[in-house]
Amino acid sequence: METKDDLILATVRQLRRVAAKFARIEELPIQVADGVEVTTREAHTIEAVGNGKQMSVTDVANAFGITKSAASQMVSRLCDKGFLDKKQAPHSNKEFQLTLTPLGQKAFDAHERFHGEDREALMERLRGFSLSQIATISVLLEGVGEVMDKRLSR
Template sequence: MNKRSERLDELLDVFDKGYSLCAQYDEIPHQYGEEVLYQSEMHFLQAVGNTGDITITTISQQLGKTTSACSQMVRKLKKKNLIEQRRNEKNNREYYLNLTPKGKEIYLAHEKLDHKCIQRTKEVLDEFNDEELEIYIRIQKQLNETFQKDVQENGALVTLKAVN
C-alpha cells in the first residue's frame, strides 16, 4: 500500500471514530432538572423553541424525519408536558406546536449547555489557522457528498429488495 492510500485510510478511520463518538453522545439520555431526554427529543424541542407556532410538517422537513415519526414525538413530549398543540383557526386539520413553561425551561437550559459545548470546541480549534479550517471544511463537504450518494444508492437497493 502506498503512503497516500495509508493517509486516506487514516483519515477515514479518524472520521469513523468521530462519528462513533457522536452516535454514542446522541444515545445518552441527558438530565434537564427532573426530566430525562434523549437527543432526538431535545432536537425536536429545539425546533419548536427556535420557531414557535410551528407545524409537524415543517419540523419533519427541518429534521429530515417522517411526519409519522414527528407525530409520535409530539405525543411523547405532550405526555411529558413539554409541548402543547393549538389548532390552526384557518385550517382545522393543522396544529401549531409551542413549548409549555416546563418545555421553555428545558429549552433554555439546553441552549446554555449547547453554548458551553460550542465554546469548548471553538477553543480547541483555536490552534488551527483559517486556511487549515477551510481545508477541513472542503474535505468534509466532499465526504458529505460521498455519504449522500451512498445513502441514495443503498436506499434504492433496499427499496428494490423490498419490492422483489
C-alpha cells in the same frame, strides 16, 4: 506514503467513530427538574421548536433529516411528556404548529447549559482553523450527507 484513497478511507473511519460517539451522546439524559429528564435527542427537538418560528412536524423532520413519521413520533412523545404543545396551524388543516410549554422552556434552558461548554470548546478549537480548512470540512460533510441521503432513499 499514503495515497489519496488511503486518506479518504481513514477519513471515513474517523467519521464513523465520530458518528458512533454522537449517537451515544444523543441518548445521554439531561436533568430538567427534580425527577424530570430528557434525552439529548429529545432536547434537540425541543431546541429546534424553541428556536423556530411556527415549527411544524414537517419542519422538525426537515431540520433533522428524518422521516415525517419519526418526527411525528418524537413530537407526540414530547407532547405526552408535557414539553410541547401541538395546535392546529391557522393556514392548514393538515399541519400542526408546535410551541414549548413552560416545562419545555425549562428543558430548552437545561439543554443550553448542558451543551454550552461543549459548544464553546468546539468553537474555540475550530477558530484555530483557517477559513479554507473550515470550508473544506463543510464541503466534506455536505458530500457525506448526500451519500447518506441516497442510501436512506433506497
